[in-house]
Amino acid sequence: MxxxxxxxxxxxxxxxxxxxxxxxxxxxxxxxxxxxxxxxxxxxxxxxxxxxxxxxxxxxxxxxxxxxxxxxxxxxxxxxxxxxxxxxxxxxxxxxxxxxxxxxxxxxxxxxxxxxxxxxxxxxxxxxxxxxLYRLGTLTPPQPLPEGRGRVAGEQDRDQLMLWHREFVADIGGSPAADNSSWADTRIADGRLTFWETPEGTPVSMAGMTPMVAGQIRVAPVYTPTHLRGRGYAGAATAEVSRAAMAVGAAEILLFADLDNPTSNGLYQRIGYRPVTDxxxxxxxxxxxxxx
Known part of the structure; x- marks a missing residue:
């Protein structure tokens, strides 16, 4: 060769x-x-x-x-x-x-x-x-669910999404873009970001998904602000966006998890994700x- x-x-x-x-x-x-x-x-x-x-x-x-x-x-x-x-x-x-x-x-x-x-x-x-890399088997929403509900993010959430995306990129050690408005605008237009919000309507976590290509959708990103973690919000948001991916007919629903984070790996497996490869x-x- x-x-x-x-x-x-x-x-x-x-x-x-x-x-x-x-x-x-x-x-x-x-x-x-x-x-x-x-x-x-x-x-x-x-x-x-x-x-x-x-x-x-x-x-x-x-x-x-x-x-x-x-x-x-x-x-x-x-x-x-x-x-x-x-x-x-x-x-x-x-x-x-x-x-x-x-x-x-x-x-x-x-x-x-x-x-x-x-x-x-x-x-x-x-x-x-x-x-x-994980693939969804049988979706099993976390029990008990935290109080609140899932909601697809809309235009009124644009500033919130831009802020959380910058925080997410910083969390994973990336370099935030000078202007991430197109990131938010594209996902709002396509309905690809889901909030988990409190009964009062305050967003506390978000989960997104990629467009479907070759029958697969990947859940990304999943983000909860630091001060709101440990309350089950990320699991609820991930289950909601996974359900949305199923609803549009994805044959495979995937996500990545950092192996140094046992909390997220355990969470994804509890709601039905199974390992594919590292x-x-x-x-x-x-x-x-x-x-x-």
């Missing part, structure tokens, strides 16, 4: 023409590339506040075997690769002068690529986060200069 066996493009439509069938063949495992490419296809790079994205696919005997995408300045995202495939991709990207801030993939692929990237560039990989996120330092 050679590094130039990877086909690279900046055209999302061209990428999906090549790799779309491959991504749809395993919708749970490929949930992130499916939802990200769909957003880029329908809304352009502004969907992620990104610079020009980069996509790649690896073909053998006329069939796509693996794929990746990157929406700068974010990390590289990979579908499962063998160590050899990870090495050839690292060699290809390093040879083109790309600088990567990190990688996200299933656990074994992320580790293999991190090692290969260090070998090809001298960059030092650091494990940033480990996540578990993912890892690495950060890279001292990478080679990027060609722009």
């Amino acid at each position: 050679r590094p130039d066996d990877w086909h690279l493009t900046e055209d999302v439509d061209g990428f999906l023409a090549r790799a779309g069938e491959f991504l749809r063949s395993r919708p749970a495992l490929h949930t992130v590339p499916l939802t990200v490419t769909e957003a880029l296809r329908t809304r352009g790079a502004d969907a992620y506040g990104a610079e020009t994205p980069l996509f790649g696919s690896l073909e053998r005997a006329g069939a796509v075997r693996a794929a990746f995408f990157r929406t700068p300045p974010r990390r590289l995202y990979l579908t499962p690769l063998t160590p050899e495939e990870a090495s050839t991709l690292a060699a290809r990207l390093a040879g083109l002068g790309h600088r990567l801030p990190g990688v996200s993939a299933d656990h074994d692929t992320a580790a293999a690529f991190a090692e290969a990237w260090q070998r090809h560039t001298g960059a030092t990989p650091t494990l940033h986060e480990q996540e578990r 993912f890892a996120v690495y950060d890279f330092s001292c990478a080679a200069p990027e060609i722009r």
Whole structure:
């Protein structure tokens, strides 16, 4: 296998023409590339506040075997690769002068690529986060439910959603966008964010969902302000948005949980989510200069 066996493009439509069938063949495992490419296809790079994205696919005997995408300045995202495939991709990207801030993939692929990237560039990989992907089995709403009810967020909630999204991004160690209004506007327009609110009508938690692509919907984000945690609000909001995903006909309903957070992992399993596989996120330092 050679590094130039990877086909690279900046055209999302061209990428999906090549790799779309491959991504749809395993919708749970490929949930992130499916939802990200769909957003880029329908809304352009502004969907992620990104610079020009980069996509790649690896073909053998006329069939796509693996794929990746990157929406700068974010990390590289990979579908499962063998160590050899990870090495050839690292060699290809390093040879083109790309600088990567990190990688996200299933656990074994992320580790293999991190090692290969260090070998090809001298960059030092650091494990940033480990996540578990869950798939909904039988939805079992938490009992007892906290007082209150679920409600789909509307235009009147725009400022609240923007604030909570900034807090959520900060909570997970991300970099808040200067303007996250488009994030809120898109989800309000599509009815994809659900509040759990008190009997008095005060929102206390939110849960969102991605658009349905290839029959799968991913629950994200789930957020409760720090001072309101531990009262069952997140479980109630997650159950409500999961029910909404079922109502629109999703064949698979998925979510990620940080493995360092036993509370959220236990919560999701209690309401019916079952483990699929584990993912890892690495950060890279001292990478080679990027060609722009």
